[in-house]
Amino acid sequence: MTKAVQISLLAGGLVATALIMGLVVFAATFDINDYKARIARAVKDETGRTLTFTGDIGLMLFPRIGVTVDGAELSNAPGFGSEPMARVGMARATFLLRPLLSGEVRIGTVMLDGLALNLARSAQGVTNWDDLTGGKDGPSTTGGDFSLEVDGVEIKDASVAWDDRKADLTMTVQGVSLDIGAVRPGVPFPVKGGLAFRSSRPEVTGSATFAATVSLDGGDRFGLRGASASLSAEGAAVPGGKADVQATVDEADGGAGLIKLKGLAVTAYGATVHFDGSVAGLAEGVETLAGVLTLDPCDGRKVLMALTGAEPDTADKAALAKVGGTANVAYTPRSVAIKELSLDVDGNGLRGDVNVSGGDEGVSCYARLDADTVDVDRYLPPKRDEAAESAAAGPESRWLRSDRLQRLTVDAEAAFARLHAGGVWMQNVRATVKGRNGLVRVSPVEADLYGGKLSLAATVNALTNRPKTDLLVSLDKVDVGALSRDALGDRSYGGILDLKGALSCEGDRASAMLGSMNGKFRMDLADGVFPGVDLLGLARTTQTSRQKEGTVEASDADSTRFGSITGTGVIRSGVLDNRDLAVKAPGLRADGEGAVSLLTGRINYLLKVKLVPSSEGQGGADSKDMFGIMVPVRVTGTVDDPKYSVSLSEYVKALGGAVVGVAGTVVKGVTGAISTVGEMVTGGKGEEETTTEKRKNGLHNLFGLF
Secondary structure, eight states, X not given: OOHHHHHHHHHHHHHHHHHHHHHXXXXXXXXXXXGHHHHXXXXXXXXXXXXXXXXXXXXXXXXXXXXXXXXXXXXXXXXXXXXXXXEESEEEEEEOHHHHHTTOEEEEEEEEESOEEEEEEOTTSOBTTHXXXXXXXXXXOOOSOOOXXXXXXXEEEEEXXXXXXXXXXXXXXXXXXXXXOOBBTTBOEEEEEEEEEEEEETEEEEEEEEEEEEEEOSSSOEEEEEEEEEEEEESTTSGGGEEEEEEEEEEEEEETTEEEEEXXXXXXXXXXXXXXXXXXXXXXXXXXXXXEEEEEEXXXXXHHHHHHSSOOOOSSTTTTSSEEEEEEEEEETXXXXXXXXXXXXXXXXXXXXXXXXXXXXXXXXXXXXXXXXXXXXXXXXXXXXXXXHHHHTOSXXXXXXXXXXXXXXXXXXXXXXXXXETTEEEEEEEEEEEEETTEXXXXXXXXXXXXXXXXXXXXXXXXXXXXXXXXXXXXXXXXXXXXXXXXXSOOOOEEEEEEEEEEEEEOSSHHHHHHTOXXXXXXXXXEEEEESOOHHHHHHHHHHOOOOSSOOOOOTTOEXXXXXXXXXEEEETTEEEXXXXXXXXXXXXXXXXXXXXXXXXXEEEEEEEEEOSOOOOTTSOOGGGSOOEEEEEEEEEETTEEEEEOOHHHHHHHHTTSSHHHHHHHHHHHHHHHXXXXXXXXXXXXXXXXXXXXXXXXXXXXXXXX
């Protein structure tokens, strides 16, 4: 070893010894607690807040530079009370000296125990930390290269209280634990933690845990891998009163307010939803959401019961037992777009696209839907006393709202392979709705209906505050026997119906629309059967009877086949007028004329009935061309309670007093049959239907006079 090297080693040793001795002397003589007042004064000068040390400050110099604080408090902002904004029981942080000399910050493990934050926002939207961050926007933090590394963060028994006077919300988070592994730029690190929370406005308590592997790139970008979280909550503000939620995500990458998610799965209330896409603006509420949303097949009834605490009120208690589907979803606060929708409900599919957007200028709706079997009745509430519900509902509701229709733009088309509504089955249903600026057209609406065809077209003009409605209806070769079986539960009727009608009305409520209705219709019912009387049998029984007084009653179990019932009519200002009703049945002909008010249901009608010597019905001679004894029957009362009256003096004069009872019974049977046909066509309920229910159905009253 040369002498120069020996001298260098000796000099280095002396310097190291001097430094160590200096550090020992400094540590032995320096007390950082003597600087508490100076530190507090600096904080006061810089922030206006008061920093109070409730315990000692410890300084470590070897092997790392470190500081330990055994208790400190930071006062609250003016106007937010006397409770400290922040309090800590113990805090410790260490720094490596050599990286500091090269401009890098290398921190050892940071520990916080007993941290308590009291955060608040005033009714004016000012928070109690605005003065520390330079206002709501915060200070500008631009800079050059900066490297921060942390060996780990450990937080124990932390709490956060949040009092938001603007949103009327208070919440407390307690028992917060957080463990963060070594943080290095570009190197993934583990994070896990848990907490308990309580809120009085809204009322909710619960707990949560979370874990993930996080990566940072040194800027505002971050990534999550294998993240999982669980949440348990209960209280009045929780849907269903209680919720257990589990969430996992395979990958998440974010930055600048945008998060991209892959493999997100959220399970709650017995349902699991998957999402792959992106979410923007989470800090201020979701600004945009776009991606593929999938609902795994689940028991929809159990999900709704868990959400609401009550069983779904459906007519079929097995409805919604299996629900699932997928769609491409794009959401903003002003619009929702659903594309490539594929929904399966109880084994029936619904496919299509829907786009709804709205704002100050109005609402726009676009839809293209195609469905298999849709059983509306199955999912609606069971039938109840509609008269009682109508009375309890209060004032008559508005059917049409001009102010809303004027702001509506709609372009919708729907197709159903089978549709069940009001007890009626339809096949190959197609409907189109188009509207803009208060003018809405529903056309065409077409369906196969019990061996025949249904066609509807309607136009609503809501350019003024009193909407005008035009309606065209057509029934071609419809089997009313099958229709009545499903709609009324009655297998007694039969016939093939052709009906054409054109109606117009004004107003936004049912009463106004019925009172202003104008139009015309034509009806032709062929090869029909109506129950309640066997006309031929009744006539024969009467003819062989030796009695001269009293009546011969028909049995409700009997029925009569007729060849045809035809008629046309006009409606003026809510009053239907018919002058050419014609009934043809074996042994019977009848003509009718009169009027009925669609609004009040009052009837003023005359039936001219003949018992004739003919076995022909449809295609047979008209009443005016056949010999027979005419019986004039006056029909009065109301649609729901018609009254039939016959002048006995006229009967006696025409029939010689032999078959007065027969004529009255025959006429009542005929008029009852025609009334029933009208109810079948328009969805009425026969004798059990209430006055309120009948007046709610305007088309019913077209036939009610019979």
